[in-house]
Amino acid sequence: MTVRSRVLILVAAVAVLAAVGLAAVLHASARAERRDRTQAGGPRVTSGTVTLHGSGRLVFRNMAWGPHRDELTAVPAGDPGGPRTAAGLKCLRFHAASGTGVCLQAVHGPVSDTYRALILDARLHIVDRYDVPGIPSRARVSPTGHFAAWTAFVGGDSYAGTNFSTRAAIVDTRTGELIPSLESFRIVRDGRPYRAADANFWGVTFAADDRTFYATLATGGRTYLVRGDLRGRTVTTLHTNVECPSLSPDGTRVAYKKRVAGLPGDAPWRLYVLDLRTMRETPLAEPRSVDDQALWRDTRTLVYALPGDYGADLYEVQADGSGRPRRISAAAVSPAYLG
Amino acid sequence: MYVADSRASTSAHGAARPAAGRRRAAVAPTVLALGTVSLVTDVSSEMVTAVLPLYLVTGLGLSPLGFGLLDGIYNGFSALVRLVGGHFADRGGGRHKWVAGLGYGISALCKPLLLVAHSLTPLGAVLAADRTGKGLRTAPRDALISLSSTPETRGRAFGVHRAMDTAGALLGPLVAFLILRATVDGYDAVFAVSACVAALGLLVLVLFVPGGRAPAAPGQRPTLRAAVGLLRRRDLRRITVCALLLGLATVSDSFVYLLLQRRLGVPDRWFALLPLGTAAAFLLLAVPLGRLADRVGGWAVFLAGHGALLLAYALLLTSWHGTGLLCLVLALHGGFYAATDGVLMAAASDSVPERLRSSGLAVVQTGQALTRFACSLLFGTAWTVWGDRAALAGAAVALAACAAFSLTLRPARTVTA
Secondary structure, three states, X not given: OOHHHHHHHHHHHHHHHHHHHHHHXXXXXXXXXXXXXXXXXXXXXXXXXXOOOOOOXXXXXXXXXXXXXXXXXXXXXXXXXXXXXXXXEEOOEEXXXXXXXXXXXXXXXXXXXXXXXXXXXXXXXXXXXXXXOOEEEEEEEOOOOOEEEEEEEEEOXXXXXXXXXXXEEEEXXXXXXXXXXXXXXXXXXXXXXXXXXXXXXXXXXXXXXXXXXXXXEEEOOEEEEEEEEXXXXXXXXXXXXXXXXXXXXXXXXXXXXXXXXXXXXXXXXEEEEEEOOOOOEEEOOOXXXXXXXOEEOOOOEEEEEEEEOOEEEEEEEEOOOOOOXXXXXXXXXXXXXXX | OOOOOOHHHHHHHHHHOOOOOOOOOOOOHHHHHHHHHHHHHHHHHHHXXXXXXXXXXXXXXXXXXXXXXHHHHHHHHHHHHHXXXXXXXXXXXXXXXXXXXXXXXXXXXXXXXXXXXXXXXXXXHHHHHHHHHHHHHHHHHHHHHHHOOOXXXXXXXXXXXXXXXXXXXXXXXXXXXXXXXXXXXXXHHHHHHHHHHHHHHHHHHHHHOOOOOOOOOOOOOOOHHHHHHHHHOHHHHHHHHHHHHHHXXXXXXXXXXXXXXXXXOOOHHHHOOHHHHHHHHHHHHHHHHHHHHHHHOHHHHHHHHHHHHHHHXXXXXXXXXXXXXXXXXXXXXXXXXXXXXXXXHHHHHOOOOHHHHHHXXXXXXXXXXXXXXXXXXXXXXXXXXXXXXXHHHHHHHHHHHXXXXXXXXXXXXXXXX
């Protein structure tokens, strides 16, 4: 083959490949318009005022297509599938309690995205903002509203390969004081002080006393349930194979996802509830793998997200292992019950 | 052609090689073609790597932690594949291009598959295949670079290739984020464009990289035994032993960035940009240091590169807190890569006969990768037990000792031209 014909082939191929690439980009950008149009049969979303005061409402990130996609929306707690009121604030992850909210947002930069955490007051006004070091995954506010926590996936940038670690931060919403990483806390494992470079924390959940929290600690290839002490700055291991704990409103039980042996590698988790007094585990009636930090609607019911047609759907199941899971709302994620 | 390309016999060989330039400024067209292939392919693969975590978490709603666990397994597998690729490229003499092409082709096929894989298991399988392609192509590609340049321009040839490769790695994330900016959840567009770019890289390889020539000694097909027997050669054994020893004291990149962040309190949002500093220094220094290696000997530059790394460790151990420290450490870290990555391949090429070039380079690369992995494990343990400063001090002492030992093992024949 002559150089001339090789160059001709290359030029032709560049033209074809560029056309294919351009078509893919145009297709994906045209999707914006479709996604901004309301999907037939989807929930009705109208803009309005959402506050974090009062009770009887459920607030979550609306994932339904239409003009209010990814905004915080509120529905009556008794009718979670009903019409939604959109607040105009976009969050990737959200949680709220006692008039304080935490909203984890992406900030679109020219070259790459960065992330931040917004502390919101009851009228969804921004009180404080903090850098989040990676893609946000979990958010929680303490029952009193005095503390907020979030977890981010750090790493995964192009030169670090596909290894990830997590970083969990806790902020005092009254003083603005930030603990950027729980890795600075002293670890007591099986009754002994423990230090490890590979310690990772995620999925913080707070007790009502403004001092105790629970979280996941991963180290040496195992995951632990830890009880943390905000004043003593320590965490103590309680149980193994626990991820994304969620403390019940009465503080007696922890719901969590557990890696169950024999399940496929891409769907390894099942929901369990651990009684903190007897340390007895109860499997819940959800047969699917749940990759979420469950939320207690009340002392008897848990709510969690599973992948759905428009990102994620919310489901509920009995906390005592009985009953059947039930879908309560489509195209929704990151729920918080007010009041 | 079993005689190593010792400096004494180079002029004759150089003249006999059509691809090699007679003037010092030239780099063989094959090297430029391979550099272009690597640049284009790295744009493609780094596009995917840059958006993958975002895609997993915000696109698919998965948590990427389990994914990270699988990653270590793939890395070990990739090292083995590299040996296989090196061996097959040598068999039959001229297969370098086609084994490398197979590697590039596998990786290119993986990109459109990302469009249809929506859960961790298929995604993991696609990425494992992508790694396999990368493992297969690396050794034959480096053998092609070394075979198409004369010993006295090899350092520069590898320098040019590594600079082009790194430029692609820097461009890839930029392209990916521009696409994400222009679209809504445009991960499918990123994967599609990445597939097109990968296909282009493969096409450049097929069209512009010359195939191998007939084997030097027909009938004598390089066997696995001959490849292993390479280590009986004193020069190569010395280089391999030194590369292994020094690899054992080379702290992995992520630890360096973590140490920098701890020392300087680098704001979280800048943390992800630290590797860019290393890459930029690598890009700028790869060619000049490759040329330097041609002039003063690859071995000297290779050791000096480890000297730069040692200096970076030492700076991290001082009590200096300043932006200057950040810049200097990243520059030294990038300089370390520029002085070692391609230069080691150039130096090792001198000690491997042509018909086993690919296998020989694969042996050195795999050995180095494995000892660096061992170093990561050791360093992580030391960090846990003694803390970060003590672990780094230990690594610095080990590096100094390995470098001193390597000095005494200096291969006799790689003296200054």
